[in-house]
Amino acid sequence: MTGSIAIIGSGPAGFYAAEALLNSGEALCVDIFERLPVPFGLVRYGVAPDHQKLKRVTAVFETVAAHPDFSFIGNVTAGRDVSFEELGAAYDAVILATGAISDRKLGIPGESLPGSHSATEFVSWYNGHPEFRDHSFDLSHPCAAIIGNGNVALDVCRILAKTPEDLASSDICDHALKVLSDSCITDIVVAGRRGPLQASFSIRELREFAAIPGVEAVFDPAEIDEASASPDEMDAAARMLTILKGFSHPDEPRKAARRVHFRFLLSPSRIEGEGRAERVVLSRCKLEGEAFARRAVATEAETELSAGLVLRSVGYRGTPLPGVPFDDAKGVIPSREGRVIDRDGETVSGLYTAGWIRRGPSGIIGTNRECAAETAEAVLADLRADRLTRDPSLRSRLLSRLQTGAAQTVNLAGWHRIDQMEQTVGAAQGKPREKITSVAEMLAAAAVNMPEPALP
Numbered sequence: 001m002t003g004s005i006a007i008i009g010s011g012p013a014g015f016y017a018a019e020a021l022l023n024s025g026e027a028l029c030v031d032i033f034e035r036l037p038v039p040f041g042l043v044r045y046g047v048a049p050d051h052q053k054l055k056r057v058t059a060v061f062e063t064v065a066a067h068p069d070f071s072f073i074g075n076v077t078a079g080r081d082v083s084f085e086e087l088g089a090a091y092d093a094v095i096l097a098t099g100a101i102s103d104r105k106l107g108i109p110g111e112s113l114p115g116s117h118s119a120t121e122f123v124s125w126y127n128g129h130p131e132f133r134d135h136s137f138d139l140s141h142p143c144a145a146i147i148g149n150g151n152v153a154l155d156v157c158r159i160l161a162k163t164p165e166d167l168a169s170s171d172i173c174d175h176a177l178k179v180l181s182d183s184c185i186t187d188i189v190v191a192g193r194r195g196p197l198q199a200s201f202s203i204r205e206l207r208e209f210a211a212i213p214g215v216e217a218v219f220d221p222a223e224i225d226e227a228s229a230s231p232d233e234m235d236a237a238a239r240m241l242t243i244l245k246g247f248s249h250p251d252e253p254r255k256a257a258r259r260v261h262f263r264f265l266l267s268p269s270r271i272e273g274e275g276r277a278e279r280v281v282l283s284r285c286k287l288e289g290e291a292f293a294r295r296a297v298a299t300e301a302e303t304e305l306s307a308g309l310v311l312r313s314v315g316y317r318g319t320p321l322p323g324v325p326f327d328d329a330k331g332v333i334p335s336r337e338g339r340v341i342d343r344d345g346e347t348v349s350g351l352y353t354a355g356w357i358r359r360g361p362s363g364i365i366g367t368n369r370e371c372a373a374e375t376a377e378a379v380l381a382d383l384r385a386d387r388l389t390r391d392p393s394l395r396s397r398l399l400s401r402l403q404t405g406a407a408q409t410v411n412l413a414g415w416h417r418i419d420q421m422e423q424t425v426g427a428a429q430g431k432p433r434e435k436i437t438s439v440a441e442m443l444a445a446a447a448v449n450m451p452e453p454a455l456p
């Protein structure tokens, strides 16, 4: 069996789908289209710069990319530079792995005041995403508030809390390190609407806060809603509680220059201030519902947090692609076993999806491997059953149109030139890399005729 597959998006889901297809033993060629000139999606633009070990997964993706039947076609936005009709006609199958680019909204007054930002925006800024590098964040007020209790909330909190010296050896972008070096923030509140037993963050990420130089983590045991917790829930969260209870008590004298306050049972009701965010008003919550499915219910009691910077970390959100079915309530492309389905529940022939745009914005990098493997299985089953058809000449026509068009595309060698340049500049500063943050500069770096890196 032969076949050609286009994958849209070069994050973990795209690469894991390519891996499963290229390892299937069938004679397939796989082209990954990426809107940026550089690959790896949120591994490059989401994963925290001080978590370098997690970025080593890119070595797996580079092995996939080295397959002779794999192509990377960067700086091409599907739905703009190439239509989904064109892709559908040129390939046996098109897998949509475009991730979740946007953020969920709180829907409260004052959400869009200056000084109130989504965590998505802050993360993309410090990680040097070209569309966010020019955003600005005012860190001149001593207090910051982070809304949400997921791992992204902990990432942005660590980046605000750490000293510039501590961040200097990470791959945080230079522009962000400069702003963070001048930060006046001394107190950061991470506020969850439910209790610590229901928090989404992981134990390992929470534990890190016990050992950040110059940072003191604070937790008030009075904010555990033990009355609403079953013994099973207490057992399941025992390790989380042990870590939290090991933190300082809010009444203890300050021990470090910066404090991170883990607060619970607080739901934001509005952000207030004269022309910019100055405080967050939160409703105290109680928990209702069954064990392991507790809901936060706001009471009439309110509390106020002074904050010049508010980061809303309540989840990412997928956005629609032109002409592709979309479930607006869930922010995902509707699918069955990875096959895209339309409004009537019918399969859209030749169209598949994987990763966050298929499942929604949750799950770690590895979660996408299983998801993408299932999608690849669906593609293989349809190819074997001869359910997919296309005109083989259209793929080469499409690729030559893109390669000779006005917009420069970036292939794997071009990405390796960018990568090498970033690592060289970073090494001179004692960093793993200094990312190039403008598309124009990335394209210039990709076009430079540098020798390929020597193999070890």
Ligand SMILES: Cc1cc2nc3c(=O)[nH]c(=O)nc-3n(C[C@H](O)[C@H](O)[C@H](O)COP(=O)(O)OP(=O)(O)OC[C@H]3O[C@@H](n4cnc5c(N)ncnc54)[C@H](O)[C@@H]3O)c2cc1C
Pocket: 008, 009, 010, 011, 012, 013, 014, 033, 034, 035, 036, 039, 040, 041, 042, 043, 045, 046, 047, 048, 051, 054, 076, 077, 078, 079, 097, 098, 099, 100, 123, 152, 155, 316, 321, 354, 355, 356, 357, 362, 363, 364, 365, 366, 368
């Ligand atoms: C801030 C943050 C930190 C995280 N940290 C960790 C961590 O430390 N460890 C961990 O295991 N997981 C972490 N995760 C989760 C992990 O990043 C995700 O599970 C994973 O990246 C989702 O993969 P994806 O391929 O579905 O989406 P993405 O990684 O978002 O990839 C989607 C790709 O599609 C491209 N694209 C979008 N639209 C188009 C288009 N129209 N045409 C062409 N290309 C397009 C995008 O540019 C992007 O490159 C983190 C997530 C976030 C948000």
Ligand SMILES: NC(=O)c1ccc[n+]([C@@H]2O[C@H](COP(=O)([O-])OP(=O)(O)OC[C@H]3O[C@@H](n4cnc5c(N)ncnc54)[C@H](OP(=O)(O)O)[C@@H]3O)[C@@H](O)[C@H]2O)c1
Pocket: 105, 106, 147, 148, 149, 150, 151, 152, 153, 155, 192, 193, 194, 198, 199, 200, 201, 205, 267, 268, 296, 313, 314, 315, 316, 361, 362, 363, 364
């Ligand atoms: N180091 C890592 O491994 C790492 C790092 C970063 C991200 N990730 C992964 O990436 C995925 C996304 O992470 P995430 O932190 O963006 O999302 P998340 O884990 O879904 O957490 C979202 C948080 O926002 C809260 N929230 C949602 N709506 C809210 C509202 N209206 N008001 C107040 N709070 C609200 C949620 O509370 P409720 O629970 O009450 O709804 C939850 O605490 C996760 O799977 C995460 O594990 C992993």
